[in-house]
Amino acid sequence: MTETINVKNIGLRGIIVADTRVSFIDGDKGILVYRGYRIEDLAEKATYPETAYLLLHGALPTSGQLADFEKQLQEERSTIPSYVFDSFRQFPVEANPMDVLQAGIPLLAMGDSELADDSREANVRKAIRLIARLPVLVAAWHRIRQGLEPLPADDSLSHAANFLWQLHGEKPSEKMAHVLDTCLVLHADHTFNASTFSCRQVVSTRAHIYAGVAAGIGALSGSLHGGANAQVMKMLLSLGEEKNIAGWVKRQLESGRRIMGMGHAVYKTMDPRARFLKKMAVQLGREVGEERLVDLSLQIEQAALAEFEQRGKTKIKPNVDFYSASVYHLLGIPSDLMTPIFAVSRVAGWSAHIIEEKTGEAQVKPALYRPKAEYTGQYCGPMGCTFEPLGRR
Amino acid sequence: MTETINVKNIGLRGIIVADTRVSFIDGDKGILVYRGYRIEDLAEKATYPETAYLLLHGALPTSGQLADFEKQLQEERSTIPSYVFDSFRQFPVEANPMDVLQAGIPLLAMGDSELADDSREANVRKAIRLIARLPVLVAAWHRIRQGLEPLPADDSLSHAANFLWQLHGEKPSEKMAHVLDTCLVLHADHTFNASTFSCRQVVSTRAHIYAGVAAGIGALSGSLHGGANAQVMKMLLSLGEEKNIAGWVKRQLESGRRIMGMGHAVYKTMDPRARFLKKMAVQLGREVGEERLVDLSLQIEQAALAEFEQRGKTKIKPNVDFYSASVYHLLGIPSDLMTPIFAVSRVAGWSAHIIEEKTGEAQVKPALYRPKAEYTGQYCGPMGCTFEPLGRR
Numbered sequence: 007m008t009e010t011i012n013v014k015n016i017g018l019r020g021i022i023v024a025d026t027r028v029s030f031i032d033g034d035k036g037i038l039v040y041r042g043y044r045i046e047d048l049a050e051k052a053t054y055p056e057t058a059y060l061l062l063h064g065a066l067p068t069s070g071q072l073a074d075f076e077k078q079l080q081e082e083r084s085t086i087p088s089y090v091f092d093s094f095r096q097f098p099v100e101a102n103p104m105d106v107l108q109a110g111i112p113l114l115a116m117g118d119s120e121l122a123d124d125s126r127e128a129n130v131r132k133a134i135r136l137i138a139r140l141p142v143l144v145a146a147w148h149r150i151r152q153g154l155e156p157l158p159a160d161d162s163l164s165h166a167a168n169f170l171w172q173l174h175g176e177k178p179s180e181k182m183a184h185v186l187d188t189c190l191v192l193h194a195d196h197t198f199n200a201s202t203f204s205c206r207q208v209v210s211t212r213a214h215i216y217a218g219v220a221a222g223i224g225a226l227s228g229s230l231h232g233g234a235n236a237q238v239m240k241m242l243l244s245l246g247e248e249k250n251i252a253g254w255v256k257r258q259l260e261s262g263r264r265i266m267g268m269g270h271a272v273y274k275t276m277d278p279r280a281r282f283l284k285k286m287a288v289q290l291g292r293e294v295g296e297e298r299l300v301d302l303s304l305q306i307e308q309a310a311l312a313e314f315e316q317r318g319k320t321k322i323k324p325n326v327d328f329y330s331a332s333v334y335h336l337l338g339i340p341s342d343l344m345t346p347i348f349a350v351s352r353v354a355g356w357s358a359h360i361i362e363e364k365t366g367e368a369q370v371k372p373a374l375y376r377p378k379a380e381y382t383g384q385y386c387g388p389m390g391c392t393f394e395p396l397g398r399r
Numbered sequence: 400m401t402e403t404i405n406v407k408n409i410g411l412r413g414i415i416v417a418d419t420r421v422s423f424i425d426g427d428k429g430i431l432v433y434r435g436y437r438i439e440d441l442a443e444k445a446t447y448p449e450t451a452y453l454l455l456h457g458a459l460p461t462s463g464q465l466a467d468f469e470k471q472l473q474e475e476r477s478t479i480p481s482y483v484f485d486s487f488r489q490f491p492v493e494a495n496p497m498d499v500l501q502a503g504i505p506l507l508a509m510g511d512s513e514l515a516d517d518s519r520e521a522n523v524r525k526a527i528r529l530i531a532r533l534p535v536l537v538a539a540w541h542r543i544r545q546g547l548e549p550l551p552a553d554d555s556l557s558h559a560a561n562f563l564w565q566l567h568g569e570k571p572s573e574k575m576a577h578v579l580d581t582c583l584v585l586h587a588d589h590t591f592n593a594s595t596f597s598c599r600q601v602v603s604t605r606a607h608i609y610a611g612v613a614a615g616i617g618a619l620s621g622s623l624h625g626g627a628n629a630q631v632m633k634m635l636l637s638l639g640e641e642k643n644i645a646g647w648v649k650r651q652l653e654s655g656r657r658i659m660g661m662g663h664a665v666y667k668t669m670d671p672r673a674r675f676l677k678k679m680a681v682q683l684g685r686e687v688g689e690e691r692l693v694d695l696s697l698q699i700e701q702a703a704l705a706e707f708e709q710r711g712k713t714k715i716k717p718n719v720d721f722y723s724a725s726v727y728h729l730l731g732i733p734s735d736l737m738t739p740i741f742a743v744s745r746v747a748g749w750s751a752h753i754i755e756e757k758t759g760e761a762q763v764k765p766a767l768y769r770p771k772a773e774y775t776g777q778y779c780g781p782m783g784c785t786f787e788p789l790g791r792r
Contacts, residue, residue: 009413010413010414010415011404011406011413011414011415012415013404013414013415013416014415014416014417014418014762015416015417015418015762015766016766017603017766017767017768017769018416018768018769018770018771019766019769019770019771020402020403020404020771021403021404021406021414021770021771022403022404022405022406022407022770022771022772022773023406023407023411023770023771023772024407024408024770024772024773025407025408025772025773025774025775026772026773026774026775026776027774027775027776027777028776029774029776030774030776030778032781035781037781037783039778039783039784041776041777042776042777042778042779042783042784043783043784043786044782044783044786046783047783047786048786051786051788052786056789064776064777066786066787066792067789067792068789068792069789069790069792072789087491089489089490089491092489093486093489093490096482096485096486096489097482097486097506097509098480098482098509098510100509101509102508102509102514104610105505105506105508105509105609105610106505106509108504108505108610108613109502109504109505109506109509111501111502112498112499112501112502113490113498113502115495115498116490116491116493116494116495116498116499116502117491121495197772197774198769198770198771198772199769200600200603200604200767200768200769201604203600203768203769203770204597204600204601204614207593207596207597207600207618208597208614208617208618208621209621210410210593210621210623211593211594211618211619211620211621211622211623211624211626212621212622212623212626213617213618213619213620213621213624213626214620216498217497217498217501217616217617217618217620217621218617220501220613220614220617221597221601221613221614221617221618223610224601224606224610224611224613224614225600225601225604225606225610225614226604226606227604227606227607227610228601228602228603228604228605228606228610228767229604229605230603230604230605230767231604231606231767233604233605233606271767271769368775368776369407369408373408373409373410373412374410374593374621374623374624374664375410375411375593375596376410376411376412376591376592376593376596376664377411377412377414377415377416377417377591377596378411378412378413378414378415378416378591379415379416379417379418379419379590379591380415380417380418380419381418381419381420381422381423381590382418382419382420382761383419383420383421383422383423383434383435383457383761384420384434384435384457385423385432385435386435388425388428388430389437390430390432390435390436390437390439390440391432391435391436393436393437393440393441393444393445393459394459395444396449396460396461396462396465397462399459399460399461399462
């Protein structure tokens, strides 16, 4: 037998499985960097296309490079083959948008003439296609399920603004577009989270980038991962009439239930992204006159932190989902599109990781991920259990 | 910092990540068991539905249980909602069948009224739906891309026979149906292979079974995994006129190229499944008068084993893909449907593993798989690299 290391049933927590140059987290200090740049700097100073360029290419773009990149995004978002939406029109209107989005990825693969070209350059072009087109798929599905026609992209609008336009059929204010753009920057990558690992694991078999991204969307849909923002929204909406928030929080924790959007696998202090999202939620809530929602969030946070402190769990803080739910809600985004929008952003990071995995840029040699399991089932020795014929069972 | 274990860049080879009761491999001795039963016994004595039942339930069915199970499969294969094929009709006819199949899984999810029910019982029903319906999707796509209508399932036919009927529009001989059924038994599970790990990893976020299976299909499509059988077929077809096979094998190895279908990550002796597939290929080749293809395979095997022996690599043997390609070809299956048929079989194993992962049947507590990576990229200290504004880059 080959030498084995047993790290079973801990979900690979703390197990270093690869090198990466894409991003880095120090969970104790609350630091997140993309390609060396702090998330705070990027959220304040960079746009989402600039950030996506950084993730894919490893360096910030010059003005010329950024203009080119934005032009490519514009071109790709306007040229989705019509069979994609014709297919969407067949789907049941009650379909979960994450299932629609997962189906949409192989649909895009079918029309990609560069599918068989696995060079870095071709994969970057495919990544740009994915980044440009995911928001269009989400918006188009939302229109189609309401019996409306998908709207054409507007070349005068930025990546974020165009998404809100294609979703709502109304040009967003600059403020709204900027808030969404910042959300997209904040969610664009997060090193080896569950969905990114799915992407890398799938393409480690030499599957194409679309196969990897479709897997990432599957992982993201889970309620322990990207699905959490929709869960937070559900919680906030269900608390609409609740007066005694502190009492509700106490009862939740006393009965062993979780407060959605609190705590993180990696951060043991405030998630740097949550800080931004909180600020944006508070500002936006005031501006659109939805103080109730924001007050509710602030009250839950306050009550929860007090309860956690009493229980000695001082490391549980609001995570990225806690305030992003409110922000998205204030941008007019329905709860069931919140996780798809997470994907719209994260596809930049997924793509950067997929390309890194495929090219072996950060490591000696990419290896197909094939772990072992310990067999604890029925065993009757090397000859196997006796197979009784059907008639004698 | 939390304690870390560094096993980077080895693709988790030899790393035990979970307990499982589904299947067990002893790669040194060439042993594969499903739920305690040897693959040899199952291939000779059990049908694919019997094997799928075993994988899902952990015990062989009684006659009554098997009859019920087969009835459920029959019912599910006949009741695929029409929007699924209406969508397929929109796809470009040149689409890769693995992309079509990956898209087909969330399409099935959209019509599953039990999607939100995550109980074991509901997941077993969803698994039966998937097992029943995957072959119909593959056959329907093959018909649609030829401009033909999908054929209705035939209740008088077994799982394997009905697939050949829906694919070819001709009822297969008993012999042909039996050969395919045995192939499906042989491919139904293989413990923590890359695609099964993708399935488990995706549902560890609490994503639904369809999201997991779609990820598995993505991983299976890679040429280092399920895509290998199509590669073997390509090699066999390209050698059509080659007289000097031993010379070709020698040249391949001397120039550092691989012989497709040789060697396995786990087996260090003859893959027990390959033995069966070889026997079936030889028999079937004679019966349908395609000796050339089989002779070619035998010659490649012989020459390759001799070359490997000379090089001291005596552990490289034909793997499951080497002869399955010939068998599928002799069943009239086009090369680009060989990997989809692998999925048609493996979906039983994927489902059993997904259910195990979701219920925690084999382990203390299921944990979301979230590994770590070592950051080897640009780093400018905790304050991050200086963000130069766009105009100054």
